[in-house]
Amino acid sequence: MSDKHYVPPKIWSNEPSSGNQWANINRPEAGARFERALPVGKHPFQLYSLATPNGQKVTILFEELLALGIKEAEYDAFLINIGESDQFSSGFVAVNPNSKIPAMVDNSGDEPVNVFESASILVHLAEKFGQFLPASGPARTQTFNWLFWAQGSAPFLGGGFGHFYAYADEKQEYPINRFAMEVKRQLDVLDKQLANNTYVAGEQYTIADMAIWPWYGNLVLGRAYDAAEFLQVHTYQHVVRWAHQIEARPAVQRGRIVNRGTGEPWEQLPERHSAADIDRVLALKPN
Numbered sequence: 001m002s003d004k005h006y007v008p009p010k011i012w013s014n015e016p017s018s019g020n021q022w023a024n025i026n027r028p029e030a031g032a033r034f035e036r037a038l039p040v041g042k043h044p045f046q047l048y049s050l051a052t053p054n055g056q057k058v059t060i061l062f063e064e065l066l067a068l069g070i071k072e073a074e075y076d077a078f079l080i081n082i083g084e085s086d087q088f089s090s091g092f093v094a095v096n097p098n099s100k101i102p103a104m105v106d107n108s109g110d111e112p113v114n115v116f117e118s119a120s121i122l123v124h125l126a127e128k129f130g131q132f133l134p135a136s137g138p139a140r141t142q143t144f145n146w147l148f149w150a151q152g153s154a155p156f157l158g159g160g161f162g163h164f165y166a167y168a169d170e171k172q173e174y175p176i177n178r179f180a181m182e183v184k185r186q187l188d189v190l191d192k193q194l195a196n197n198t199y200v201a202g203e204q205y206t207i208a209d210m211a212i213w214p215w216y217g218n219l220v221l222g223r224a225y226d227a228a229e230f231l232q233v234h235t236y237q238h239v240v241r242w243a244h245q246i247e248a249r250p251a252v253q254r255g256r257i258v259n260r261g262t263g264e265p266w267e268q269l270p271e272r273h274s275a276a277d278i279d280r281v282l283a284l285k286p287n
């Protein structure tokens with residue numbers, strides 16, 4: 001239980017105080033905790049991820065590229081179960097020393113390239129294939145503005161509001177109010193931007209939309225933290241319009257289920273190695 005009179009010790013120490021799975025995953029030391037090589041598929045891109053919002057960003061982009069007929073964007077996607085600490089294997093840490101999903105190995109060139117952090121992967125792929133990121137000028141800058149807005153803002157939604165509202169051992173007024181205020185402010189920022197723009201960065205669908213939708217689109221569609229009523233997400237009408245617009249894209253519907261192991265049967269695809277894998281799962285969706 002919380003202690004309103006808690007006084008921080010002079011020197012902090014890591015002393016997990018509960019059995020909360022999500023509170024006790026991390027430690028103050030980085031690096032591998034056990035030896036395990038990563039699996040490797042046959043395609044140029046090897047993705048190691050989980051269908052959290054950060055993971056969905058990358059699989060949505062891959063599926064958008066494939067929808068354009070870019071066969072060179074074929075990829076294998078392997079599940080990293082963060083609840084089981086897969087992200088601390090020696091193989092994963094070798095790709096991403098920060099032990100966070102998603103992480104990717106690009107084998108399409110002369111030498112393998114490790115790419116980690118979701119925004120870095122989005123930029124890497126967008127530049128490699130010349131899609132969803134304007135090549136120059138104000139439109140490129142605007143896309144980067146909103147891409148990095150997402151990187152700076154989403155931790156307040158996920159690690160802040162989501163943790164204290166949905167995952168903490170007990171509900172605490174101060175952190176929930178603090179982060180609910182910030183999330184609603186962020187939704188208002190998006191709502192005002194989308195009032196005058198079809199997509200987040202303007203009239204062109206870009207990696208900025210792919211970065212923001214898994215967090216804020218899923219939130220206003222009622223898929224995050226069971227908090228839609230609490231946050232009154234329906235009042236952000238322009239965000240809701242945009243969220244439905246992005247959700248209707250076939251590539252988004254495909255990408256959001258990759259590396260997912262929860263939900264309805266038609267939403268679960270722990271590993272992806274071909275388009276047929278996704279087709280088979282989506283075929284289970286009721287009409």
